[in-house]
Amino acid sequence: MSNLSDIFKNHKAFIPFVVADDPDFDTTVKNIIALAKGGADIVEVGIPFSDPIADGPVIQSADLRAFAAGVRTETVFEIVDAARKQTDVPIVFLTYLNVVFKYGYDAFCQRCQQSGVAGLVIPDMPYESRDEILPAATQAGIDIIPLITPTSGHRIEKIARAASGFIYVVSSLGITGERNEFFTGLKDLVANIRQYTDVPTAIGFGVHTPDQAKTMAGIADGVIIGSAIVDIVAKEKQNAPQAIETFTKSVRTAVDASQGARV
Structure with missing residues (x-):
């Protein structure tokens, strides 16, 4: 499989998220590079989808902007290929199962391997369905990154034991989007x-400030921020790269301040 897990060794990881082709191809490439320059350990790239059930209005709006720009699944791979000419930052995709199914499991995973995509986050794929894609992913060296939520309950053990890369811990009930209150049992959930x-x-879903990132990185091995960055892109459009690099640096500083033994 990939070397994603190694990124977290003795180091709290910051994983920012952007939607591919929002607002356009070139800006997305620059955004990925800006995130890497700002100190991202892994960049999560969202493949636009028409029914993103895990995503809130900020990311849904970004998906619509990408569709208006004419995005296709192959466009997303081409964006990664272009970014790869300037950065080797690890990249994972957030996508939905129908996108991968339509492309073809083998073909999609092989294309990920060609573009240097290390892992896949698929929110609408339950653990019980992972065997559909796992052989293709394993052959291509791609991690299937599971989500564990506050309601995973008795399923936590089997999800965790089968995990590779990293585990996406959902901070609260509901969909993505900035929030100020999180599941109060996160420490116990991670433990x-x-x-x-x-x-x-x-930990991801709702985290949107450096202070929140510091707190979450103190609980887990890393933190994921999505909607806050997508919102910057929505406001700044083609000027987003500089703004998100500045934001990323501020989060990087906060996450590094949480360094230390596992909580």
């Missing part, structure tokens, strides 16, 4: 996960 695996954990 529960760690009973069953050494695969690192990263």
Whole structure:
């Protein structure tokens, strides 16, 4: 599989998210590079989808802008290929299962391998369906990154034991989007996960400020920020790269300040 887990060794990871082709091809490439320059450990790139059930209005609006720009799945790969000419930052995709199914599991994973995409986050794929794509992903060296939520309950053990790359820990109930209140049992949830695996954990959904990122990185092995960055892109459009690099640096500083032993 990939070397994603190694990124978290003795280092709290910051994983920012952008939607591909929002607002356009060239700006997305520059955004990925800006995130890398700002200190991102992994960049999560969203493949626009018509029914993103895990995403709130900020990311849904970005998907619509990308569709208006004429995005296709192949466009997203081409964006990564272009970014790869200037950065080797690890990249993972957030996508939905129908996108991968339509492209073809084998073909999609092989294309990921060609473009240097290390992992896939697929929010609408339950653990019980992962065997559909797992053989193709394994052959291509792609991690299928699972989500564990506050309601995963008795399923946590089997999800955690099968995980690779990292585990996406959902911070609260509901969809993505900036929020100020999170599930109060996150420390216990992460501790529960760690009973069953050494695969690192990263908390996402709703985290949008450096202070929140510092707190979450103190609980888990890393933190994911999406909507806050997508909102910057919506406001700044083609001027987004400079703004998101500045934001990323501020989060990087905060995450580094949380360094230390696992909580």
